[in-house]
Amino acid sequence: MSTPLSGRTRWWALAVLSLTQLVVVLDGTIVNIALPQAQIALDLTDSARQWVVTAYALAFGALLLLGGRIADYWGRKRTYMVGMVGFGLASLWGGLAQSGFELIAARGLQGVFAALLAPAALALLTVTFPSGRDRNTAFAVFGTVAGAGAAVGLALGGVLTEFLSWRWCLLVNIFFVIVGIVGALLFLRESRAEGDNRYDVWGAITVTLGLGSLVYGFSLAEHGWGSPSTILFLAVGVALIALFVWIETKVDQPLLPLRVVTHRVRAGAFLIQAVAGSVMIGATLYLTFHLQLVMGMSALEAGLASLPLPLGTMVTAPIVTKLLARIGARPLMITGPIVVAAALLLLSRITGGAYAVEVLAPLIVMGAGMAFIFVPLQNLALAGVPAHDAGIASATANSAMQIGGSIGLSVFTAIYASVVGPHGAGLPPANALIDGYSAAFVAAAVGMAIAAVIAIVFIRGPRHEMIPGSGAASVAHS
Template sequence: MPSSGSPLATGSVPTSSVPTTASGRRRWWVLLVLAATQLIVVLDGTIVNIALPAAQTELGLSDTQRQWVVTAYALAFGALLLLGGRIADYWGRKRTYLVGMVGFGLASAFGGIAQSGTELIIARGLQGVFAALMAPAALALLTVTFPGGRDRNTAFAVFGTVAGAGAAVGLVLGGVLTEFADWRWCLLVNVPFVIVAFVAGVLLVRESRAEGDNRYDWWGAVTVILGLGSLVYGFTLAEGGWGSLDTIAFLAIGVLLLVVFVLIERRVAQPLLPLRIVVDRVRGGAFLIQAITGSVMIGAMLYLTFHLQIVLGFPPLEAGLASLPMTAAIMITAPIATRLLPAIGPRPLLIGGPLIGAAGLLYLSRITADGDYFVQVLPALIVLGIGMAMVFVPLQNLALAGVAPHDAGAASATANAMMQIGGSIGLSVFTTLYASVAGAQVVTDSASQLAAFTAGYSIAFASAAIGLVIASIIAIVFIRGKKDELLPPAGAEGAVHLG
């Protein structure tokens, strides 16, 4: 464990557990199961994007409801992740993982048979609730299964790559299902995945939990859930104007509740989010970068699907396939970044990766209504994929390095929550900017309407690029220390009870 002066000092909580970990081939099968879980969770953040035009037509969704089909999932997921992480720590990570998996499958089935926009939004919210149980449990299980060394770097590289590629895979799969089956299968497809992952989890994953006196911080849970919800809803209302009373009120209430949450966490004996997890300079920087990354992968990518289908006229399958080059770039770059990580450390990757991604988004912001995909979109997706791979490989590892075993669930929940809340806020901000720019255009015919849409999409991409530049600056300021201090050493073990 790093000393108190190191970049990753945590103030660990002692535990009487005997350290044991899954060994040999078994733990690589565990990695496969947990990575598949992460794929399902991330994929569902975007798989409905391609299906939204079809779902909007069939169910008569308003534009606001269309946005909330995406936001409901990300918001419920992000707002409940801290509580889900603590439930995983205290109740048992395997048990929490399996319950989350079952609930996620049932919510997906409900969404697949939804008969109204309200039912679909509720189903997406329920998916987020159970994902908030499943995801932190999976990441905490990964942390204790691979406690340190080269195997941990490999495991987190696989996990991070799946997390990064999952959003793009969701777009492709959503296009295939929408065009050849029905948009409802973008939700129903989760059911067979859940069944397989549940059975594999029962057979392969061993139980682990935090030992000691574990009490739930209910007041902390209430304030952070309501605070994040109010904040995201306030950003959503900003589409009608930043100066409106409702927008200002919800944003102010959200900030106030989050301040109260911090005060509660400083005083309670068993906090929902031990502040030692986030006040560490390096880990706090990693969390901020994750929030910005989430805004890009969840928020900005939604407008890419709209541009492909609405402006360029791609059918769902072609729109999904058109996003595949970004996935390919991530998959090709990730192994290279994995080999570089122990040699150069995470800092150069987290400084350079966002800048490369920002260059791709700036290029994408130059789209025109009559532009060509191969000239205006394809190069940008390749560059963006390269940059994102350089971020994904070290980010999850860095966000959890040096965390005491007692806090593994809370730390992994915070890592996921930052991604989802960042995506929710990013989507709300991008929607507001899109509406303000597109609404200011003079529309006289279908051609000018497409030009107005394109202008709105362009501002969303440019704003996302600015966000990635800020992420690079955050890495320069916060991600400091020798590479051996920033990454767990070979053979490092966490005192965690397994089995």
């Protein structure tokens, strides 16, 4: 048994783990602005271009549950280190890719290692800050980074694409990986779940294939919700998820103990995180298209124009952190989605006019609203989770974000395509683009309104459960 981390070391550990969260979240969007340049360089078709985004989110979201269990059983620091090294190598391959297939495969491999990295990082955070005011602060920082990561990816992608190359949107990860590995060696301690740990192989297979089939089915909806392939993959996905749930009730050590997701507060947090992921990953992509294709911004200008969103989150987060300690999570989780929905409705009124008039204010308001969601969200997702389930609960929270983002992007794309409709394969006229983007923003606003209803129904209970500090119990350290 090792001694607990000192106060200063714990905060350095928080910095390392927050950096990790930033990397895995921003990699979902950092290539968005660079996609036009990558498409030309590697001669990608429009369909293949979309998979540069989808391959990462699909592999990441579908494998997160397995990654969480590996972290719990094999060791969270060990899993973190393997995930970091693999993520760096996959990023190097993608940055040096000479064909569209290589780039898409590298993005998928990034998602595989991110599925190890993300749950290990959140589980390490949970056991490093098990309770008290420090846990409140740590999760506020971590949640803010998670909430701002997608928009930061857009801004950073614009800067790298403008001044260097689209390839640096992948190669930049190597610097993050080096810092993460050194930081882990210096500041992180190993921990794992105690007891007899066996892997739920059939559960892992069914949930991975089920989530993958669902996401792929939604991605095909762009070509029509009634197409046989769309219906087939969605039906297979639902059937496999149902089979997975049945398996989890029969095995001694399930991949996802149903107690993790049937807890009302946690279930609500997972659902809200899925909706928020759809907005941060899906809606921001269409914002990027509007800035570049309608407003004529360069990659750098579009990236910088996206910054008010994460800045709004970062400025508001300290205020929300203080409110969280005073009033609990429920009022914040209701208010946040309503504010974001209002901002998206404002954004849906775009006409192609001046950025300062039509886009700036909605982005600031959206960022502020996201702070109300993401500051308490990670803590609620792990409320009352026993130490043995810390990794899998962390994985479920991250999986909700990624799968929600993947499905949201597919749904928004289908809505956009139905509005733009008859203009064919060529670039539609500006008015058609604006109508399509506006419809996507309205759909995102509806999703956030639903998230507010979820918060009203699910995020309720004794006041002490709505304030951080009731998380995982202590775990064995080695």
